[in-house]
Amino acid sequence: MNTGCNYSSTANKYGCSYGQVYAWVRKYKDKGIEGLYDRRGKNKAISQLSDIEKLKAENRLLKAQTQQQQMEIDFLKNSTK
Structure with a gap:
């Protein structure tokens, strides 16, 4: 099938694989320019999270706050000695 695209020469020109091109x-x-955006590491909007995902996120936040408070307590204990 001739698509009019030379994937091999494009891959060589940009230093990537044929498969990547x-x-x-x-x-x-399939998706136009939107399909080419790199979305790795992007978080979902809160409105897109399921109830379980929201609870997991809240749990992580509460654990981080507890750890921060414990670090502050330990620091204050050590600074008064």
């Missing part, structure tokens, strides 16, 4: 072209054809 093919994936980029496929994402662009």
Whole structure:
């Protein structure tokens, strides 16, 4: 099938693999420019979280706050000695 795209020469030009160029072209054809944005590490909006995900996030926050408070208590104990 001739798509008019030379994936090999494009991969050589930009120093990446044939498969990566093919994936980029496929994402662009499927979703347009939006498909090419790197979304790794992006968090969901709170409105998109399930109830369990919200509870897990709240639990992580409370654990972090407890750890912070304990560190402050330990620091104050050591600074008064």
